[in-house]
Amino acid sequence: MKTFSTYDPEDFYDELIVADGSPRPGARLLVDMIESLPAGDLALRQKAAEALLLKMGITFNVYGREEGTEKIWPFDIIPRIVSADDWQQIESGLKQRIFALNEFIQDIYNAKKILKDKVVPEDLIMTSRTYRPACEGFTPPKGIWCHVTGTDLVRDSDGLIYVLEDNLRCPSGVSYVLENREVLKRTFHQVFEASRVRPVDGYPSKLLEMLEYLVPEHIVSPTIGVLTPGIYNSAYFEHSFLSQQMGVELVEGQDLVVDNGCVHMLTTKGLKRVDVLYRRIDDDFIDPEVFRPDSLLGVKGLIGAYKNGRLALANAPGTGIADDKVIYAYVPAIIKYYTGEDAILPNVPTYICRDDDDRAYVLEHLDQLVVKAANESGGYGMLVGPHATAEERADFAEKIKAEPRNYMAQPTISLSRVPTIVGDRIEGRHVDLRPYVIFGEEIYVQPGGLTRVALPKGSLVVNSSQGGGSKDTWVL
Numbered sequence: 456m457k458t459f460s461t462y463d464p465e466d467f468y469d470e471l472i473v474a475d476g477s478p479r480p481g482a483r484l485l486v487d488m489i490e491s492l493p494a495g496d497l498a499l500r501q502k503a504a505e506a507l508l509l510k511m512g513i514t515f516n517v518y519g520r521e522e523g524t525e526k527i528w529p530f531d532i533i534p535r536i537v538s539a540d541d542w543q544q545i546e547s548g549l550k551q552r553i554f555a556l557n558e559f560i561q562d563i564y565n566a567k568k569i570l571k572d573k574v575v576p577e578d579l580i581m582t583s584r585t586y587r588p589a590c591e592g593f594t595p596p597k598g599i600w601c602h603v604t605g606t607d608l609v610r611d612s613d614g615l616i617y618v619l620e621d622n623l624r625c626p627s628g629v630s631y632v633l634e635n636r637e638v639l640k641r642t643f644h645q646v647f648e649a650s651r652v653r654p655v656d657g658y659p660s661k662l663l664e665m666l667e668y669l670v671p672e673h674i675v676s677p678t679i680g681v682l683t684p685g686i687y688n689s690a691y692f693e694h695s696f697l698s699q700q701m702g703v704e705l706v707e708g709q710d711l712v713v714d715n716g717c718v719h720m721l722t723t724k725g726l727k728r729v730d731v732l733y734r735r736i737d738d739d740f741i742d743p744e745v746f747r748p749d750s751l752l753g754v755k756g757l758i759g760a761y762k763n764g765r766l767a768l769a770n771a772p773g774t775g776i777a778d779d780k781v782i783y784a785y786v787p788a789i790i791k792y793y794t795g796e797d798a799i800l801p802n803v804p805t806y807i808c809r810d811d812d813d814r815a816y817v818l819e820h821l822d823q824l825v826v827k828a829a830n831e832s833g834g835y836g837m838l839v840g841p842h843a844t845a846e847e848r849a850d851f852a853e854k855i856k857a858e859p860r861n862y863m864a865q866p867t868i869s870l871s872r873v874p875t876i877v878g879d880r881i882e883g884r885h886v887d888l889r890p891y892v893i894f895g896e897e898i899y900v901q902p903g904g905l906t907r908v909a910l911p912k913g914s915l916v917v918n919s920s921q922g923g924g925s926k927d928t929w930v931l
Contacts (some may be wrong), residue, residue: 458490458497459874462881468612468871469883470535481650481931482536488646489533497532501876504532504638513634513692528631529924532642535873535886535906536650537930545608545616545890546900548800551790553604553892556621556777558793560600563776564590574792575785579809582860583782584830585624585775587738589745593762595771596669597895602769603662603733604892605629605905608800610871617803617868619887621778621786624770625735628905629658629891630693631925633700635905639927652929653902658891659700665895666703666731669767677730678720680704682711684736684752694735704729708736713756717765731767738772780829781807781863808855808862817864818855821848824864825915826855839915841867870915873926875908885909887917888928903928 464472471482478486489497505527513528537545562569563580564587570577580586605626607619636655640647663679670677683694685707698705704720711729712719719726734741740750742758760766776782784805787798806813806824817824821840828836838851855862872883890904906926907917917923 458881459486462874464872464883467869467883468610468614470871470873470886472874481538484646484650485534485536485643488643497876498879500642501532504530504642507638507641511634513631529910530635530638531875531908531924531926532639533874533876534639534927534929537903537928539931541616542902542930544799549606549890549892549900550898551794551796551799552606552618552786553601553894553898555790555793556623556786557599557601557894559789560774560777561594561598564593564773569789569792574788575782579782580776583776583779585779587773589758590773596767599894600771600774601777602665602894605889606892608888608890609868612869616800618800619803620780621783623774623778624737626891627690627693628889630696632903632905633658635925635927650929650931652931655901655903658901659697661893661899662697663701665893666733666769668895669731669769671730671764674730678704678727679731680706680720680729682706682732682734682736684740690735708753711754713754713760716760716763718754718757718760729766733769738775741772780827781809781860784863803865803868806864808859808864814855814859818852821852823867825867826851826862826864829861829863839867867915873906873908882912885915885917886926902930
């Protein structure tokens with residue numbers, strides 16, 4: 456395999472190699488080691504890593520595939536390296552952002568000061584599909600709403616890191632961070648040790664500590680569980696992985712019942728009270744008495760037990776109001792409002808289609824913009840204008856005109872790239888980064904996160920459901 460001697464970063468910001476072909480600081484050990492490998496050895500290591508992933512059963516589900524839904528996780532063995540300076544900015548920026556968003560959610564469902572002060576338009580909140588009237592007047596245990604967050608970051612050609620999206624409902628992917636690391640430690644053992652990469656394997660312990668922090672003080676031997684929609688959910692592997700790693704129960708709605716105001720698990724020895732659930736079911740489906748009455752996944756009466764203090768939930772229902780993709784545009788103002796500080800991590804410039812001037816600009820420049828629906832995820836409901844056909848752009852224009860509140864648009868970011876194995880050579884592929892944040896007694900940011908890579912050449916869509924893969928992320 457040809458290695459870095461023929462690698463061309465082109466005009467993109469490359470996370471490992473600078474324009475003259477030399478490694479970035481921190482990447483020298485890795486690049487030198489790869490260059491020193493015998494011909495064909497790197498390809499053999501890639502195949503060995505894929506075989507290990509298969510043996511470990513690391514999969515994800517893709518909806519709507521006739522040839523089968525369960526796929527082996529696509530993984531490239533060349534890691535992304537994040538410098539200590541970059542990480543310091545990311546970590547402090549995420550702590551600031553998550554603190555402010557938690558304050559925002561608490562305010563929205565209670566005093567509504569930020570609406571009265573007209574920092575965020577009230578009608579934007581009230582028309583959001585993720586706004587939950589059932590949460591009005593409620594404060595969750597410890598005042599924490601967004602216990603687990605996965606924030607998507609990108610680096611533009613200017614080298615700056617931007618927040619692309621906030622994910623506060625049921626963010627997925629952290630299990631792949633842990634499994635990717637296990638594979639890479641075997642693949643590049645010596646250089647991994649020599650580079651003094653920060654560990655990621657403390658995540659399950661931090662997650663469990665957070666869930667235990669939510670247990671009411673009078674409960675001596677709490678029962679904690681992960682609530683999953685079941686085996687057909689795209690993230691079921693992660694649900695079972697995290698429950699196993701934490702040593703807690705993995706339950707579905709059909710395993711639970713509300714009795715005498717408390718949530719109980721059905722066991723062979725009778726009912727067993729459940730005190731905390733890390734729920735991985737969307738609000739809509741979690742309790743048919745409060746949200747969608749046709750849901751077969753949830754538990755009748757669960758929200759009642761939650762609001763009466765008999766159960767703690769992470770993340771709290773209602774957090775989706777803070778990751779509506781249109782409200783995202785207001786997050787820098789939200790941070791300023793609740794902290795008095797400017798955002799450490801900037802947003803990508805955003806056009807809000809409910810605004811007449813912004814909408815006119817978006818409709819005139821669809822061939823240059825990425826358009827997203829307010830509450831879609833996984834790469835669905837979006838238009839990458841420069842890569843779309845005229846018919847696709849015309850179709851999206853009609854959607855925007857019909858429902859402007861539901862759409863926002865951003866300039867096409869020239870996402871940074873990382874060298875990636877493609878056949879018998881190494882080529883640059885675009886990446887983003889999803890670090891994971893746990894909000895318990897304190898705010899913890901896992902070092903690194905999931906680097907998602909757009910495997911098709913030139914693609915900017917990194918979601919696994921859209922053909923993306925992943926890389927290990929080394930924070931030095």
